[in-house]
Amino acid sequence: MSALTRRGRSPTRNDLVVAPGSLGVPALEVRDLSRTYGAGDVAVRALRGVSFQVEPGDIVCIMGKSGSGKSTLLRQLGLLDAPTSGQVLLSGVDVTRLRESRRRLLRLGHLGYVFQEYALLPELTAEENVYLPSLMTGTPLRQSRLRARELLEMLDLGNRARHRPSELSGGQQQRVAIARAMVNRPTVLFADEPTGNLDTESSEMVMTALTRLNEELGVTILFVSHESDERRFAKNLIVLRDGEIVEAKS
Ligand SMILES: Nc1ncnc2c1ncn2[C@@H]1O[C@H](COP(=O)(O)OP(=O)(O)O)[C@@H](O)[C@H]1O
Numbered sequence: 699m700s701a702l703t704r705r706g707r708s709p710t711r712n713d714l715v716v717a718p719g720s721l722g723v724p725a726l727e728v729r730d731l732s733r734t735y736g737a738g739d740v741a742v743r744a745l746r747g748v749s750f751q752v753e754p755g756d757i758v759c760i761m762g763k764s765g766s767g768k769s770t771l772l773r774q775l776g777l778l779d780a781p782t783s784g785q786v787l788l789s790g791v792d793v794t795r796l797r798e799s800r801r802r803l804l805r806l807g808h809l810g811y812v813f814q815e816y817a818l819l820p821e822l823t824a825e826e827n828v829y830l831p832s833l834m835t836g837t838p839l840r841q842s843r844l845r846a847r848e849l850l851e852m853l854d855l856g857n858r859a860r861h862r863p864s865e866l867s868g869g870q871q872q873r874v875a876i877a878r879a880m881v882n883r884p885t886v887l888f889a890d891e892p893t894g895n896l897d898t899e900s901s902e903m904v905m906t907a908l909t910r911l912n913e914e915l916g917v918t919i920l921f922v923s924h925e926s927d928e929r930r931f932a933k934n935l936i937v938l939r940d941g942e943i944v945e946a947k948s
């Protein structure tokens with residue numbers, strides 16, 4: 699058994715490998731990461747040897763023009779795709795070498811995802827959408843629902859818990875998706891252009907929600923943005939151009 703037990707409940711078989719905030723160990727370490735799509739004449743080198751570290755509790759903004767490799771980078775870090783070469787270490791553990799069954803457990807229990815499209819299940823209420831991934835880890839319904847309620851309250855959606863997605867605004871739906879991504883207490887949350895479909899006011903609320911979770915729950919966040927003024931929500935910035943880092947501030 700590793701040092702890991704997620705806060706606030708007894709360990710389960712999902713508690714593999716990753717200890718949040720282990721002393722002196724980066725939450726995320728990327729070593730010479732490359733991803734090439736296709737081969738031969740049609741090969742696209744979307745990532746070309748990217749290296750950086752993210753400390754626990756950091757909030758990092760990833761910027762760059764369309765096609766610069768932002769989504770590809772996030773997918774490699776979030777274990778949604780496998781790199782062509784290089785390593786990703788999560789709390790010091792090389793996750794590129796893990797079996798798919800372990801990677802699946804990490805995705806469900808230790809990583810959170812938010813995408814531009816909210817991908818909520820239309821027939822479920824906000825609360826049900828949020829606690830579904832909690833049920834999938836074997837957490838009892840009562841406990842799962844309580845956690846969902848807490849998160850919805852925290853994101854100012856306490857009075858929307860019984861609404862279905864179609865009864866919510868875009869910004870509200872995205873905040874439900876963020877609550878869902880947080881339900882299993884991930885150590886790292888990935889958000890790929892979370893405000894891409896939203897107006898300025900809703901974008902502001904979504905970004906504020908993310909920073910609040912970072913500050914109050916300590917979750918490490920990496921978000922992609924194409925709005926240059928959203929970098930103000932981040933502590934660190936990574937700029938990609940043609941699959942390479944051209945600016946990394948720490
Ligand atoms: N599944 C794929 N197959 C082939 N090429 C891809 C695939 N996904 C992305 N690409 C290419 O990789 C490059 C980086 O894409 P992407 O990571 O989506 O960029 P960004 O998110 O910065 O817009 C682009 O040239 C894109 O066309």
Ligand SMILES: [Mg+2]
Nearest residue numbers: 768769770890
């Ligand atoms: Mg993208």
